[in-house]
Amino acid sequence: MSDNWIRVIPTSPSWQPEPEAAKSAVDYLSGLFAGPDNAVDDVRAELHKDTALIDSGVNTASFTCAACSAVTGVEWVLDLVNERCEDLSDLDVHLPCCGAHARLNDLDYDWPMGFARFEIGVLNARRARYELDEAELHEVGRLVGHPVRQVLAHY
Ligand SMILES: [Zn+2]
Structure with missing residues (x-):
């Protein structure tokens, strides 16, 4: 079994959101993969105490x-x-x-990777267009309160 993660991280490595803001973004992302033809195994926010490598698994x-x-x-x-x-x-x-x-x-x-103290992981998302587009990333950034980007990881 292999796993695919969309790892959404702030563009600034040290930045962290407020907990309610992180939850809004998790709810929004969960909704993106909630349609009849879509599915996702998990969407979770994670705060890292220190700056962490957000790797892409085998991709980079x-x-x-x-x-x-x-x-x-x-x-x-x-x-x-x-x-x-x-x-x-x-x-x-x-x-x-x-x-x-x-x-x-x-x-x-x-292949993009990055460093962050916060990430939202989207595990095994299934829909026709897998990755998030610019509008979706913009909306996540608006919800958490800081611009974000995505690291597509494969393990
Ligand atoms: Zn050089």
């Missing part, structure tokens, strides 16, 4: 450097996350390709 393989266009395997990021796991509040790095300064949350990943 590499990132491209904005300064020199070199492509680096995502393992470099994952190793760094493991080293810094006690404290991911500092996402500033110097990239291995050319030493350029960057933030782990803002790298150009071949």
Whole structure:
């Protein structure tokens, strides 16, 4: 069995919503997958005490450097996350390709992932168009009180 998650996270890694706002967004997302041809296994909000890696499971393989266009395997990021796991509040790095300064949350990943202290996970959503569109993401952002983006994860 494999699982697919839509992980909705704030664009700012340290931001957290009020509990009622998070619940409104969970209710909204649950409603999106409630039609007769749609289904979802679970929709849940999660607060992380500290900044956490919001990975995409097996989807992300590499990132491209904005300064020199070199492509680096995502393992470099994952190793760094493991080293810094006690404290991911500092996402500033110097990239291995050319030493350029960057933030782990803002790298150009071949498949989006990110860092956050809050997420809403949508597990095994089934509908014709799987991912959330711009209007739906905008509405989630309005409900929680901060712009959001999505990480599509496969485990
Ligand atoms: Zn570079």
